[in-house]
Amino acid sequence: MKPGSVRFAAIGDMGTGNPAQYEVARRMAEFRQKYPFTFVITLGDNIYGGKSPDDLRKKFEVPYKALLDEGVQFFASLGNHDDTNERFYKLFNMNGQQYYSFNKGNVQFFALDTDYLDPKQVAWLETQLAASKADWKICFFHHALYSSGAFHGSATELRQVLEPIFVKYGVQVVFAGHEHVYERVKPQKGIYYFTEGASGELRAGNLKAGPLTAAGYDKDQSFLTVEISGDDIYFQTISRTGVTVDSGTIRRAAQTR
């Protein structure tokens, strides 16, 4: 762990309230004891099914209680199973917005709502990215622009809209969910794409690894941890049972080592 680094976890498609979500959450809390990440980004489908107060409790507050109690912040993005009213839930840190940005150290994060990528949101993203002075620009949202998942696959139309903007303004890393597997895609036009849609849900055996796939895991639930220090990103993907299923380093404007 590097002093002054930005440390976070990424989870997606987790809000089931089922035992697997709880087990991943426990593993996250356990992992945090030796690797103290300070916040979590969510990649959508935060709350599946019912949206009652009890649902929010069982599918978010209880499983992540150990993290919340230790002051870990959650920054949510919305998936297609989410209620847009989740943006008013303080613990999701969306400040009432369906899409928003925040800074941590030398990193600027951009949370998008890919269920409804209207011209207003696209213009907002362009404006924000153009004004960003951050060393690292990271976007996160629900639908994966590149995916080898058999159920949904790549969101090609969203990619047509977003990828040229990412390239133009130097976005280096993108996190998404929707496909209930983990996948790290080979850099596309210099951008690193991660899918982590298996932090509660899982479609075992659904990853059809192909030319896009740099690494993947579809045998169990998982979560992703990231540390950004200077020009380097260190990532580690951990399964529900605590096995590291992928790890590596990304150097800014360079290749994965």
Place this chain on the structure above:
Amino acid sequence: MMPRLISRILAGSGRIALLNGILLLAAGEMPAQSPVPAFQGFVERVRQYVTSQRPVRHLRTTNRRKQIVERRAELVRRIRETRATAQQGDIFTPVLADEFRQVIRSAFQGPNAINVRNTVRRGDPQPGWVISINGSYPDDLPLTTVPPSLLLRLPQLPPEVAYRIMGHDFVLQDTEARLVIDYIPAAIPTVTRAPLRSGHAQH
């Protein structure tokens, strides 16, 4: 016709000037001979809904889960009360519905149709759902992604409402109350997997 369409979109928002790539994408889908829909009166009808049939809201974030749910329930109750006599076609009048159908059709049939259809197909579409005016979009159903190239070609909406796709129907939804404000039946072509389930939007 395309320059007029682009001019109209640009006039709607100066920031859209940033969207050159998307405009080209949309331009590629619109048949050159198509008349440009004017959507005359649509924005005014939507504005009337937002200002006259929906209570003014100044929402803040809260830690209280119950408060979020209660606020939504209260909003639903008041909208239904105000719009008790609302009918399908009040906002999407027959003329407007034809114009929307024209734009939707061109998006689903143009050169970019494969991507538009993939957007809907990969967004967990819910075919077979029967909707009703002032009916709720069920909490346990996913949203279908609205193709961004389609959104670009439709009148922009205030944040209180959004376009949605529910099965084959094109819907105007209150984003916070999740109510169906109006809809155009059978406007969306079949792009789906086998139906996951079917039923009725609940009051």
